[in-house]
Amino acid sequence: MDQILFNLSLLGEYPIVNLKIIIDGIMIGALFALAAYGLALVWGVMNVKNLAQGDFVIAGGYVSWWLAKYGVHPLLGVPVAFIVMWGVGWVVYKLVITRVVEKDLFTSLLATFGIAIMMAQILNLLFGSDTQSIKLDYDTLYFFDGFIDVPIAKLIGVLLAATLATCVIIFMKSSRMGQAIRATSQDARAARVLGIDTEKVYAFTFSLNSAICGAAGAIVVMVWVIQPFYGITHSIRAFVIVTAAGLGNLPGVIAAGLGIGALEQYGSHIFGIGYQQAIAVMLLLAVLLFRLVQQKRDRKSLQ
Amino acid sequence: MKGRKLILYTAALLFTLVAPFIMPDFKTQLATLWLMIIVALTWDMTGGQMGYNSLGNIFFYGTGMYVAAVICIALTHDVGAYTNAFSGQIYTFTNAEYFTGVMVGILGAGIFCSVCALVIGYLTFGLRGPYFAIGTLGVAIAAGELVSNWDWVGGGQGISLPVYPYDLEQGKVFFYALFAGTGVLLFIFLRWLYTTRFGAAINAIRDDEEKAEAMGIHTLRYKLTTWSIAAFFVGVAGGISAFQLIHFEPLETAYQTINLGIFMVVCVLLGGKGTLWGPVIGAIIFHLFKEVTWNYLLGWQWVALGALIVITVVYFRDGIMGWLMSVKPEWFGIRVEKKAEDAMQEAGT
Numbered sequence: 001m002d003q004i005l006f007n008l009s010l011l012g013e014y015p016i017v018n019l020k021i022i023i024d025g026i027m028i029g030a031l032f033a034l035a036a037y038g039l040a041l042v043w044g045v046m047n048v049k050n051l052a053q054g055d056f057v058i059a060g061g062y063v064s065w066w067l068a069k070y071g072v073h074p075l076l077g078v079p080v081a082f083i084v085m086w087g088v089g090w091v092v093y094k095l096v097i098t099r100v101v102e103k104d105l106f107t108s109l110l111a112t113f114g115i116a117i118m119m120a121q122i123l124n125l126l127f128g129s130d131t132q133s134i135k136l137d138y139d140t141l142y143f144f145d146g147f148i149d150v151p152i153a154k155l156i157g158v159l160l161a162a163t164l165a166t167c168v169i170i171f172m173k174s175s176r177m178g179q180a181i182r183a184t185s186q187d188a189r190a191a192r193v194l195g196i197d198t199e200k201v202y203a204f205t206f207s208l209n210s211a212i213c214g215a216a217g218a219i220v221v222m223v224w225v226i227q228p229f230y231g232i233t234h235s236i237r238a239f240v241i242v243t244a245a246g247l248g249n250l251p252g253v254i255a256a257g258l259g260i261g262a263l264e265q266y267g268s269h270i271f272g273i274g275y276q277q278a279i280a281v282m283l284l285l286a287v288l289l290f291r292l293v294q295q296k297r298d299r300k301s302l303q
Numbered sequence: 304m305k306g307r308k309l310i311l312y313t314a315a316l317l318f319t320l321v322a323p324f325i326m327p328d329f330k331t332q333l334a335t336l337w338l339m340i341i342v343a344l345t346w347d348m349t350g351g352q353m354g355y356n357s358l359g360n361i362f363f364y365g366t367g368m369y370v371a372a373v374i375c376i377a378l379t380h381d382v383g384a385y386t387n388a389f390s391g392q393i394y395t396f397t398n399a400e401y402f403t404g405v406m407v408g409i410l411g412a413g414i415f416c417s418v419c420a421l422v423i424g425y426l427t428f429g430l431r432g433p434y435f436a437i438g439t440l441g442v443a444i445a446a447g448e449l450v451s452n453w454d455w456v457g458g459g460q461g462i463s464l465p466v467y468p469y470d471l472e473q474g475k476v477f478f479y480a481l482f483a484g485t486g487v488l489l490f491i492f493l494r495w496l497y498t499t500r501f502g503a504a505i506n507a508i509r510d511d512e513e514k515a516e517a518m519g520i521h522t523l524r525y526k527l528t529t530w531s532i533a534a535f536f537v538g539v540a541g542g543i544s545a546f547q548l549i550h551f552e553p554l555e556t557a558y559q560t561i562n563l564g565i566f567m568v569v570c571v572l573l574g575g576k577g578t579l580w581g582p583v584i585g586a587i588i589f590h591l592f593k594e595v596t597w598n599y600l601l602g603w604q605w606v607a608l609g610a611l612i613v614i615t616v617v618y619f620r621d622g623i624m625g626w627l628m629s630v631k632p633e634w635f636g637i638r639v640e641k642k643a644e645d646a647m648q649e650a651g652t
Binding site: 049096099100103104105106107109110111113114115116117118119120121122125232236239243272274275277278281282284285288289292295296 | 356358426427429430432433434436437438441442444445448449451452561565568572602603605606608609610611612613616617618620
């Protein structure tokens with residue numbers, strides 16, 4: 001308790017610490033936002049709530065980490081992870097997801113939970129349960145007499161995430177496939193009537209989501225750590241962000257992602273690093289309850 | 304039909320009574336099987352009969368463990384000092400203290416958990432479908448993380464409880480009897496409950512909550528009552544587990560979200576959702592599958608388990624009871640009027 005109060009008072013005494021926490025949070029939050037954007041895409045287009053989201057992120061991270069062991073530059077790992085995870089996503093779609101798209105939501109939730117368990121364990125068997133990360137030998141920038149340190153590697157990570165997000169947005173807005181995806185998410189039946197092969201759209205969307213997650217993971221391994229069983233926390237973060245922002249609300253997803261990154265950093269600064277997972281989950285509960293109260297005002301339930 | 308059913312139930316009960324003595328090497332396994340049956344049956348109360356798929360029932364299991372342990376210790380010692388790993392002091396329990404601790408602890412765990420269910424249910428029953436599942440999963444994960452940071456109950460180290468004071472083999476039978484007794488009681492209770500108006504009401508909530516409300520059913524009250532009954536039994540099962548396992552820690556044993564928390568759902572889906580026997584059959588088959596893979600596929604057991612979940616959910620959604628119902632409807636007293644259908648076809652042509 002004293003420790004918590006001391007940490008709080010530290011924030012008041014040195015306002016510069018706040019700035020550091022917020023910058024750290026935003027840099028991590030950019031990656032959360034990327035995975036959450038993939039989730040919102042799948043959720044909105046095919047109404048599948050993918051609990052294996054975080055495990056796709058971790059798997060992408062391991063692709064890049066494994067390549068780096070053989071001397072491939074980590075920045076090159078990002079596109080490779082994108083392509084590899086595209087394939088993984090396509091296989092998962094064809095084997096499982098295609099059969100749960102039309103079913104009720106709990107089915108897809110449980111099926112993807114099963115996939116999450118399998119993926120986490122396969123990664124554990126392949127790469128061991130140690131936490132891994134890639135150290136990039138770039139400089140660190142210092143501001144305000146060294147109070148704030150920004151590793152260039154992290155900056156590169158954020159820039160990569162932003163580039164990827166921009167590419168996906170332009171793709172969704174202007175390409176033919178992007179139009180088909182948006183049409184399917186608005187009304188799948190009407191899209192079928194108008195000659196869109198929705199099965200192909202679904203397969204593409206799910207693979208795209210998996211690839212985005214993979215690329216995000218390849219960035220996570222550069223700026224943070226990965227471990228086979230960290231996937232579920234990433235999934236929960238993605239759920240928090242999408243639940244808070246709502247579907248099809250891209251600025252909302254980005255804002256919520258950055259916000260959650262910052263809130264988590266604040267939480268682990270105040271309560272200690274042991275509470276990091278708990279904070280992610282508590283944020284989910286807080287968001288759900290907030291939305292519930294919002295809906296109750298109109299005598300509706302959250303579904 | 305009635306006579307045959309009576310024979311079936313008597314045989315099952317007799318087997319339950321003699322099982323630990325004819326299979327003396329598997330006493331703990333059989334006790335775990337009863338634990339699975341209890342959690343599967345209670346999950347089916349909300350998931351199968353009421354349509355609220357909770358992924359967080361494991362919360363009550365973990366909370367039950369902790370409450371039972373804390374009550375048992377607190378009756379004779381100071382909990383904070385007992386759980387302090389560095390005190391180096393040895394705490395003893397007399398036989399009478401141990402057995403009062405076990406009984407009061409288990410009952411207290413059940414009651415505490417049903418109160419928890421009322422509170423959590425009041426907050427979360429506005430969530431529907433997948434939101435309810437994720438919300439309750441969040442509650443369970445958060446509880447595990449918070450408890451593992453709470454030093455008064457041992458933090459990440461968990462709690463060690465006293466060992467059964469008499470012969471250990473006898474102790475295994477004792478815990479088997481506790482689990483089996485709770486399970487049989489629960490089964491009889493549910494068999495009665497599902498035939499009452501209450502059972503009909505929760506089925507109505509599953510089928511269409513808005514219409515059920517329009518028919519004058521106070522849905523929130525029914526939902527809370529059902530969940531708190533389920534939580535009571537899960538809490539009791541958790542309390543028994545605490546004394547059976549002797550030592551437990553928060554994340555892997557008590558709030559084991561991805562182990563038992565997901566096993567109970569798979570048991571129910573495997574056996575058949577919304578049926579009385581489904582969870583029992585599912586739990587038996589799942590337990591066998593789990594033990595076989597744990598023994599012969601070590602390392603890959605989780606992969607096998609994930610595959611089982613995916614396959615059950617995707618290809619075998621109605622479970623064994625649902626499959627039996629479509630193959631042998633006459634066993635369930637459903638009369639299929641083939642003749643009428645044929646007659647219709649003849650009339651049509």
